[in-house]
Structures are given as C-alpha cells and as structure tokens.
Amino acid sequence: MGSRLVPFLFTSLAIATLFSFFLIYSPNPLLTIAKQGLNSIQIQPNLHAVQEQDHQDHQDLDHNNIKLQPPTKKEEEKCDLYKGHWVPELRGPMYTNLSCATIPESKNCFKNGRRDSDFLNWRWKPDKCELPLFDxxxxxxxxxxxxxxxxxxxxxxxxxxxxxxxxxxxxxxxxxxxxxxxxxxxxxxxxxxxxxxxxxxxxxxxxxxxxxxxxxxxxxxxxxxxxxxxxxxxxxx
Structure with missing residues (x-):
C-alpha cells in the first residue's frame, strides 16, 4: 500500500506544480482556456439561451476585461477603416434585446419572432489594424x-x-x-x-x-x- 501511495503523491504534486506555473506566468490563463474551448467546438445559435439570460449576465460579459493595445502612429497613418471585412466575434455582441431597454418594439427582432442569432456574432475588421472595442x-x-x-x-x-x-x-x-x-x-x-x-x-x-x-x-x-x-x-x- 505504501509503495503505491508514493508514486501517486509524486504524480499529483507534479501536476499541481505545472498548473500553478501556468496560472502564475500566463498573462490571462482563463481567457486562454476559454478561447481554446471556443475554437474546438462549432458554435450553434441558441435563441432560448439568449432570451433566458438576465440583465446581469450581459453586464458580466468579458468586453471590458479584454484590452487591446492602442495603434502605433505608423498604423494610424496606414490604416484605412473603410477597407476590411466582417469576421466572427466569439465574445458575442456588446448588447442584446434583453440588456438594452431603449430598443424600439419594431426593432426587437427576437421579440418579433426571429429564430436565428448568429448574425449578432460578427465585427468589422480593418485589413491593416485592429479596432478597439467601444468603451x-x-x-x-x-x-x-x-x-x-x-x-x-x-x-x-x-x-x-x-x-x-x-x-x-x-x-x-x-x-x-x-x-x-x-x-x-x-x-x-x-x-x-x-x-x-x-x-x-x-x-x-x-x-x-x-x-x-x-x-x-x-x-x-x-x-x-x-x-x-x-x-x-x-x-x-
């Protein structure tokens, strides 16, 4: 029993040590895990999940936690905001019909019966620079x-x-x-x-x-x- 316990404890200690180093030295370990998880699955529209989330859920989105570096002077001179394309936005929209109380009734797509929600998960990406998230x-x-x-x-x-x-x-x-x-x-x-x-x-x-x-x-x-x-x-x- 004792001979089996020693290797088990040694293995557990090694795994815990590696995980601790990952948490300490990774700039944003939770975000890294989240992104890897999203990239490994196919995102399917889920209208019911969107509608069942309350206002607080939307306020807790990661938008304010993700900081983009300001563009350099060289990027500002060369970047044309009008030349780019739409790319998937895995973080989701900045607001929804639940978190925005000022949406007119006629513009409330989900309330008026729209079933898909994939159209919300896109953002504009200029070809030569990154647009910071709206704050x-x-x-x-x-x-x-x-x-x-x-x-x-x-x-x-x-x-x-x-x-x-x-x-x-x-x-x-x-x-x-x-x-x-x-x-x-x-x-x-x-x-x-x-x-x-x-x-x-x-x-x-x-x-x-x-x-x-x-x-x-x-x-x-x-x-x-x-x-x-x-x-x-x-x-x-």
Whole structure:
C-alpha cells in the first residue's frame, strides 16, 4: 500500500506544480482556456439561451476585461477603416434585446419572432489594424457636459439607436422629448450631463417640392444656402 501511495503523491504534486506555473506566468490563463474551448467546438445559435439570460449576465460579459493595445502612429497613418471585412466575434455582441431597454418594439427582432442569432456574432475588421472595442464609459467622459445630434433619415436613426444601446450599458438615459411622429427625440444622461438628439431631415438643406397643376411632382428644388428649418430650429443655439 505504501509503495503505491508514493508514486501517486509524486504524480499529483507534479501536476499541481505545472498548473500553478501556468496560472502564475500566463498573462490571462482563463481567457486562454476559454478561447481554446471556443475554437474546438462549432458554435450553434441558441435563441432560448439568449432570451433566458438576465440583465446581469450581459453586464458580466468579458468586453471590458479584454484590452487591446492602442495603434502605433505608423498604423494610424496606414490604416484605412473603410477597407476590411466582417469576421466572427466569439465574445458575442456588446448588447442584446434583453440588456438594452431603449430598443424600439419594431426593432426587437427576437421579440418579433426571429429564430436565428448568429448574425449578432460578427465585427468589422480593418485589413491593416485592429479596432478597439467601444468603451461606453470613456465615450461618456469625452462628451460630458456636451450635446450631440444625429441628423438625417432612417440611417441616422439606426445610428443613434445603436449608440443608445451601447451607452445604456453604462448609464440609463432619460427620455426627455418625443414628437407625435417619432422623428425628433431627445435623451439625457444626468450622471454625465450629456444630451443626445435624433433630428429627422430628408435633405439636410431647405427643399421645396415642385407642384404641377396643384399636385406634388416628387421633384424638389434644393436650396444649398439654407438649412432645413425642421431640424435646425431644434438645435440648442
């Protein structure tokens, strides 16, 4: 019995020693294990798992734990952010329909019956550099005490709705103003004294529709020297 116990104890001690060295000298051992595990399996969309996670689960994602080195001056000079491709993002999205309370009902894909979720797990990768993850806390500190407006049509609206979801992971905004057609909206982040606005405009500049026999023709006269007053009057000037 004693002769068998000695090799067993020696083997156990050796394994424990190797594992200790791995934990001590690896820069991020848990992240290494997690990445290896993800790379060894095929990720399948799981809508039920996404919907069953609560708000706290999404706040505990590893986004803030993964730090990317800032680009060097040489990389900044050569990197074209518009030249790149979409790559899989195994860490998952920055927010979901559960962690973002500002998603409009019409944009809540899962609530409206969408079954797949793989479309969430992608990110834009420039060919010659790495894009750092968006940090809502850093952004809110930069815009502290300021006002920002997204002016335009549905494209501008999509941008502001996405930004709202990103920032709401750090602070929940107050819905300050909404017109009857939901074209003009204002949100306020009291902890950072930051105001975010969505101002609708078809052309950004003044436009008059040409009338033919009292009927709109669908053709507009554009006045390049005048702003569209529908959005300009909402600016806090």
């Amino acid at each position: 809502p806390n850093t952004f809110l500190e930069i815009v502290r005490g300021k006002k920002m407006a997204f002016i335009g049509d549905s494209v501008a609206r999509n941008h502001v709705e996405s930004l709202l979801c990103l920032l709401s992971q750090e602070e929940s905004p107050k819905d300050v103003y909404k017109d009857s057609e939901d074209r003009f909206r204002t949100w306020y982040f009291p902890q950072h004294d930051f105001t975010l606005m969505k101002l609708w405009s078809k052309y950004l500049i003044a436009a008059d529709e040409r009338m033919v026999n009292g009927t709109g023709s669908g053709t507009f006269n554009l006045h390049l020297d005048r702003l569209d007053d529908q959005w300009a009057r909402h600016l806090p000037i």
